[in-house]
Amino acid sequence: MLIEVLLVEDSPGDIRPVQEAFLDASKRIHFRLASDGFEAMAFQRKEGIRENAPRPDFILLDLNLPRMDGREVLGLIKGDEAIKNVPAIILTTSSADEDIVKSYRLQAHCNLSRPEELNEFEAVVKSINGFWPNTATLPKDKESQ
Secondary structure, eight states, rough: OEEEEEEEOOOHHHHHHHHHHHHHHHEEEEEESSSSSSEEEEEHHOOGGGGGOOOOOOEEEOOOSSSOHHHHHHHHTTTTTTTTOEEEEEEEEEOHHHHHHHHTTTTTTTTOOOOHHHHHHHHHHHHHHHHHTTTSSOOGGGGGG
């Protein structure tokens, strides 16, 4: 069974390492991409060209996004009954205490700082992959999320 992941990231240079690190750890991961908060919400709400998009098993969300930042996206997701149960994992370069506190207040499932070193970054991604799709129990009925 494939694990659907919505990766919300605006930097093409950060997308590929995430995908490669996940795929090295598991071939069951299937990524959907959103480059800003508006695209992420359209995907989640199945709006416009995203009307047939599958419900993600979990979201990897950067905080620093154009047009609508990750904090706003997280607040909208957790305030929407139809999508609030989708696990949201913050994966960002920010290690500011205020961002961490705000992420958890907005009901992020975890907040991970993205290391700059490639091998450390791969280790973080592999730890996410080891836990969320392989250890955590994700909702089976995606439509009831």
